[in-house]
Amino acid sequence: MKIGVFICHCGENISRTVDCPRVAETCEKIPGVEFSIDYKYMCSDPGQKLIKDAVEIHKLDAIVVGSCSPNMHERTFRSAAVAAGINPFLVEIANLREHCSWVHEDVESATQKAIELVRMAVEKVKRDKPLSKIKVPVTKRVLVIGGGIAGIQAALDVANAGYDVVLVEKEPSIGGHMSQLSETFPTLDCSQCILTPRMVEVNQHPRIKLLTYSEVEKIEGFIGNFKATIRKKARHINEDICSGCGQCVSKCPIKKKAFSSFEEGLAYRPAVYIPFPQAVPNIPVIDESVCTYYRNGKCGMCVKACDRQAIDFDQKDTMMVADVGAVIVATGYKLYSIGKQPLGSKYKGYGEYGYGKYKDVIDGLQFERIASASGPTSGEIKRPSDGKEPKKIVFIQCVGSRDPAKGISYCSKICCMYTAKQAMLFRHKVHDGEAYVFYMDIRAGGKMYEEFVRRAIEEDHVNYIRGRVSRIYEENGKYIVKGEDTIAGVPVNIDADMVVLASAMIPHDNAPGLAQKVGIPYDKYGFYNESHPKLKPVESTTAGVFLAGACNAPRDIPESVAMASAAASKAIILFSSDSLEREPVVARVNEDLCAGCFYCRKVCPFGAVEVRDIKDMNGVVYKEVAYINQGVCQGCGTCTATCLSKSIELAGFNNEEIFAEIAAL
Amino acid sequence: MDNKEKHIENGWEPKIVAFVCNWCTYAGADLAGTSRLKYPANMKIIRVMCSGAVDPVFILKAFERGADGVLVSGCHPNDCHYNAGNFHARRRWDLFHALLDFAGIEKERLQFSWISASEGKKFADVVTKITNDIKMIGPFKGYQEMNRQFTTEFPEQEKEKLVQQCTEAEAVNG
Amino acid sequence: MADAGLTYGYFPGCSQKGSAREYEMSLLKVAGKLGIDLKEIDDWSCCGATSAHATNHRLANALAMRNMLLAEQQGLETLVAPCAACFNRLITTKAECRNHPESKKDVEELLSASVSNTTSILNVIDLFDKASNGLIGSGRVRDMKGLKAACYYGCLLVRPPELIDTDDSEQPDSMERIVKATGADVVEWNYRTECCGAAHSISRRDIVVDLSKRIIDDALMHGANVIIVACPMCHTNLDMRQRVMRRMYPSHKEIPVLYLTELIGLSLGFTESELGIDLHYIRFNMPNEIMNQTAQA
Structure with missing residues (x-):
């Protein structure tokens, strides 16, 4: 093998402390080096031409450039090599600037070190193998998991870019929590009014396949080539026939057996129900657990009511498979269980607030339903216990959030804003009502957010009390809220008619x-981890899986939407060519040597190691070996260090290459 | 005057090898350069993709090839570019470090450190520290010596015999 | 928790031998009837609850651990501490020595002995919680129906929350379960875990009287005719202080305060004097329905 060595002066950046001509001269004597030269700017056009010409004249097979960090110009020199007809992976960089000339002062020792760095690179390049980029085909379809506002936005963006989308929602309708909200901060526009058109658009979009009342069972494969298995739960309604007239719902005799989860338990729903009037799709579901038919085979009122024979009691769950190239996870959040500690939960609960015990101590989403025009009280503020209008409401922020003693240390981010909004809505609807807010801090970072909170305080005269509440109990029909005003330094007792707890997301x-x-990692709370907290906020660490909305961390609507559009554009970028190209730095198993211990499988952070059967001539399996999926492997090399039989090699960094570097010391 | 000081007086300079991950420590070393921080020229870096890929054999090879000290450095816990590689590195290193200690090799000869891409200063400090540490301990010939003995003083048949004995002992014990 | 036929270590603590003599009387009677063998540990000492835990942390730990060590040395794996303060001190020290080896070492040095720290600690609720499912029910000769009990836990019995995994520290219900097993009704009320002021029992009686009165008033307001406690200090404050309350607040309405063990004892057929109920300041009058029932039996 003929190697060319090119030493760059980098103006004077290298040559000031490293005697470049001497390095070039000395390195020419290293066995295998055919040609060696130093030049002022190796990365410049003339410098690159110098390399190209040298390759042609001296018939070089590989090159070593002693220059700045590979993070700066590795790409430049690799392209130069390609232009000269050399495989780009037969190029090694000796870092003579960042790791040598800039950090040392003594010319002699710096020059000596530079020579050694070049020698190490020469020894490595001798053992380098030509590699080519890996091509992976791409299925241009996206699976979106979760049909809340984030999922809806992501699905629409991808579909409008011209790619197919499969949108999976576990509830009977899309819309998520946003469809439950009354008004949204900081503009106080009606949540349904802005959301419903999007929901309808999803349903009518020719490129979106909407699967409601469905859940993802498993996902196999890797970036560009996922295979998702989806369980479509039995609705017991034939979706193709049903017109959504709602006759079955109104005829169902089961009126008070099941609470509506859409109304957050504040209202009942029949056994056959549409979760809410604007539901998409507008098709009911039969709840087997309360339906009389499933108990004794009788009733059938809905069957009689349906003039299209759409009721199908015998319908079963069905499985379907979707091939997709990317996955967007947008599964959202739920609220902290604020009542008595549920057994086995990692969170402590707030027994002292009496949630679940006192009917008028409710959580934020329940208040949204009470304030919503389509809610159980038609938007009039009424107490759940007796339907009376409350005159005094206490709002408590940070119930669960920022309270490590109860299990959660993070800030839920949206509660300061929605509490201000809810207190404001209450003051708008009940003019002689008093609103109190207990807060720890007000966190109103966001466009028009701080102004919004000030408006609640100054214009709507909401009383903000800085401090925590220690206990709530009922006395003579009032809820005594015992807390502390930490600014005035006094204990506060408020006899409220209703209490709203802003519980953690x-x-x-x-x-x-x-x-x-x-196959994505999550934190100790169960939030999905992004790949990089600053620079890759919507990528999961698994290639081809993206995150949107509150499944990643507490998010408000604009952030969820922004994340969703970002995730969608990441998927679209993926689809911009027919196959994916990626660096060939991946691990490969030598199947003859592999003993099949699968330690590599245990340490691989990406699940790239698969089991491959090795068969003899008769097709009988005689051993199992590890096989590394080239599409999934990210090239960290942890498996190579773990492998007992040293049968795994990381391309570009194999043991032989590294030993050569060590030997050259 | 003890040996160590003699070495330093003789102008002996230690040889140190660093196995660093591509994403954090290599970039941290680059930053030390761009910040023009100064540190001794004794260390040479071998770049690997992840600290999780640093095989203990690399370290032994380095000692065998005359290194007086070895540094392994990667991303901070939870910052690993590959999620968990550095955790594997840490576990492996813990064991291996104890093993070196057990074998009578000074602990300071093998050091481990988390250096992120933004810690150029830390990189310079770590290099300075390990260089000074190794200078204090003096040159390391032990492993080379042992390796030489094993290859020269044990002829091939002897070696086979030794292996045979070990295998038999294993069979008896286990 | 408790099983008939097993031997438990019994750590009385100072109050069981003095101000809360009836607590011990009733506990031993009830345990005997239910076949729970309580063996008083030999040579027990103060648990460190009074002033030690506030003034000398090491001493408090050493005192608590000393008693657990005695149990260990006397072959008793489980230690019953009926006093809520003793219970709290023992579990707190146990946890500290488990989580902080240096504390354990310190305690061991002070005691000149090595400690395995494996003794499990039960309060009275733990002891009877399981027994209430079967034992109390089958041994019951009186149905305590007619009693409307307000179960008062006080500040120590189900705290600190990080060490209590048998009940919710803010909304406990284990005592209610036992009380229901005797046939008595329980009332829903608000002051179940509020402070009775025991820490200031001697230095600031005025505070104590007010705090205790609030507890009593709330129980009365919610229809209780008896308060059930499982802590000698709670009992002292709620029972004895009612006389002062009556002097300070002429309109004060009295309510008897029983130990949980006394209530169980009544349902198991013991007489009031056998259980020491006649030692209380506020007289407990058995409701007529229960009296009649006894006459029939």
Whole structure:
């Protein structure tokens, strides 16, 4: 092998402390080096031409450039090599600037070190193998998991870019928590009014396949080539026939057996129900657990009511498979269980606030339903216990959030804003009402957010008390809220008619389960981890899986939407060519040597190691070996260090190459 | 005057090898350069993709090839570019470090450190520290010596015999 | 928790031998009837609850650990501490020595002995919680129906929350379960875990009287005719202080305060004097329905 060595002066940046001509001269004597030269600016056009010409004249097979950090110009010199007809992976950089000339003062020792660095690079390049970029085909379809505002936005963006979308929602309708909200901060525009058109657009979009009342069972494959198995739960309604007239719903005799989860338990729903009037799709679901038919085979009122014979009691769950190239996870959040500590939960609960015990101590989402024009009280503020209008409401912020003693140390971010909004709505609807807010700090970072909170305080005269509440109890029909005003330094007792707890946003109970199916990491709370907290906020660490909305961390609507559009554009970028190209730095197993211990499988952070059967001539499996999926491997090399039989090699960094570098010391 | 000081007086300079990950420590070393921080020229860096890929054999090879000290450095915990590689590195290093200690090799010869891409100063400090540490301990010939003995003083048949004995002992014990 | 036929270590603590003599009387009677063998540990000492834990942390730990060590040395794996303050001191020290090896070492040096720190600590609720499912029910000769009990936990019995995994520190219900097993009704009320002021029992009686009165008033307001406690200090404050309350607040309405063990004892057929109920300041009158029932039996 003929190697060319090119030593760059980098103006004077290298040559000031490193005697470049001497380095070039000395390195020419290293066995294998055919040609060696130093030049003022190797990265410049003439410098690159120098390399190209030298390759042609001296018939070089590989080159070593002693220059700045590979993070600066590795790409430049690799392109120069390609232009000269050399494989780009037969180029090694000796870092003579950042790691040598800039950090040392003594010319002699710096020059000596530079020579050694070049020698190490020469020894490595001798053992380098030509590599070519890996091409992976791409299925241009996106799976969006979760049909809240984030999922809706992501699905619409991808679909409008001209790619197919499969949108999976576990509830009977899309819309998520946003569809439950009354008005939104800081503009006080009606949540339904801005959301419903988007929901309809999703349903009518020719490129979006909407699967409601469905859940992802498993996801296999890798970037560009995922295979998702989806369980479509039995609605017991034939979706193709149903017209959504709602006759079955109104005829269902089961009126008071099941609470509506859309109304947050503040109202009942029948056994056959449409979660809310604007539901998309507008098709009911039969709840087997309360329906009389499933108990004794009788009733059938809905069957009689339906003039299209759409009721199908025998309908079963069905499985379907979707091939997709990217996955956008937008599964959202739920609220902290603020009542008595549920057994086995990692959170302590707030027994002292009596949630679940006192009917008029409610959480933020319940207040949204009470304030919503389409809610159980038609938007009039009424107490759940007796339907009377409350005159005094206490809002408590940070219930769960920022309270490590109860299990959560993070800030839920949206509560300061929605509490201000709810207190404001209450003051707008009940003019002689008094609103109190207990807060720890006001965190109103966001466009028009601080102004909004000030408006609540100054124009709507909401009483803000800085301090925590220690206990709530009922006395003579009032809720005594015992707290502390830490600014005045006095204990406060407020006899309220209703209490609203701004409880923390937490991930869904099954968030870790879904994460394991999709293959993405999550934090100790169950929020999905982004790949980089600053520079890759919507990428998961698994290539081809993106995150949007509150499944990643507490988010408000504009942030969720922005994340969703970002995730969608990441997916679209992925689809911009027919196949993916990626660096060939991946691990490969030598199947003859592999003993099949699969330690590599245990340490691989990406699940790239698969099991491959090795068969004899008769097709009988005689051993199992590890196989590394080239599409999934990210090239960290942890498996190579773990492998007992040293049968795994990381391309570009194999043991032989590294030993050569060590030997050259 | 003890040996160590003699070495320093003789102008002996230690040889140190660093195995650093591509994403954090290599970039941290680059930053030390761009910040024009100064540190001794004794260390040479070998770049790997992740500290998790640093095989203990690399370290032994380095000692065998005359290194007086070895540094392994990667991203801080939870910052690993590959999520968990540095955790594997840490576990492996913990064991291996104890093993070196057990074998009578000075602990300071092998050092481990988390250096992020933004810690150019820390990189310079770590290099300075390990260089000074190794200068204090003096040159390391032990492993080379042992390796030489094993290859020259044990003829091939002897070696086979030794292996045979070990295998038999294993069979008896276990 | 408790199983008949097992031997438990019994750590009385100072009050069981003095101001809360009836607590011990009733506990031993009830345990005997239910076949729970309580063996008083030999040579027990102060648990460190009074002033030690506030003035000398090391001493407080050493005192608590000393008693657990005695149990260990006397072959008793489980230690029953009926006093809520003793219970709290023992579990707190146990946890500290488990989580901080240096504290454990310190205690061991002070005691000149090595400690395995494996003794499990039960309060009276733990002891009877499981027994209430079967034992109390089957041994019950009186149905305590007619009693409307306000179960008062006080500040120590179910705290600190990080060490209590058997009940919710803010909304406990384990005592209610036991009380219901005797046939008595429980009332919903608000001051179940509020402070009775015991820490100031001697230095600031005025504070104590007010705090205790609030507890009593709330129980009365919610329809209780008896308050059930499982802590000698709670009992002292709620029972004895009612005389002062009556002097300070002429309109004060009295309510008897029983130990949980006394209530269980009544349902198991013991007489009031056997259980020491006649030692209380506020007289407990058995409701007529229960009296009649006894006559029939």
